Amino acid sequence: MTTRRILIAAGLAAPLAARAHHDTNHGSLTLIHPWARAARAGGQGAGFMAIRNNGAEADRLLSATTPAAPTVELHTHIRDGDVMRMRPVNDIPVPAGQTVRLQPGGLHLMFIGLSQELRQGQSMPVTLVFERAGAVTLQLEIQAAGARGHAH
Numbered sequence: 001m002t003t004r005r006i007l008i009a010a011g012l013a014a015p016l017a018a019r020a021h022h023d024t025n026h027g028s029l030t031l032i033h034p035w036a037r038a039a040r041a042g043g044q045g046a047g048f049m050a051i052r053n054n055g056a057e058a059d060r061l062l063s064a065t066t067p068a069a070p071t072v073e074l075h076t077h078i079r080d081g082d083v084m085r086m087r088p089v090n091d092i093p094v095p096a097g098q099t100v101r102l103q104p105g106g107l108h109l110m111f112i113g114l115s116q117e118l119r120q121g122q123s124m125p126v127t128l129v130f131e132r133a134g135a136v137t138l139q140l141e142i143q144a145a146g147a148r149g150h151a152h
């Protein structure tokens with residue numbers, strides 16, 4: 001079966017689209033500059049953004065999903081001797097009044113076993129599930145494979 005047919009079978013006729021991006025407000029949260037690195041089908045990808053909690057209650061990012069990969073993990077980097085290694089975390093706390101940054105070398109979304117190429121200039125939908133704010137779907141703008149930050 002071709003990739004395209006698999007996508008259609010999953011109800012994802014056009015999961016990647018070129019479109020403009022804006023910060024997203026969801027409940028007490030603002031999701032700022034969501035982006036991902038370009039990556040090949042079958043490989044792994046990484047997603048980043050800043051999450052600002054404007055509210056008076058702490059929240060937590062519990063999980064994430066995307067039609068572009070069967071598994072999304074929440075990862076951080078830890079120092080292991082002289083190397084930085086990625087490690088899954090159960091959740092990502094977003095304390096009241098604070099901004100948590102998912103960025104290269106730190107916390108990030110890890111897309112495992114990409115079912116499609118993440119092509120620079122397109123975008124991918126990702127649904128985040130927060131303990132308090134619930135689920136919100138964002139479009140991550142796909143940057144170059146080696147990108148270190150969001151291009152404005």
Ligand SMILES: [Cu+2]
Pocket residue numbers: 046075076086087108109110
């Ligand atoms: Cu990772």
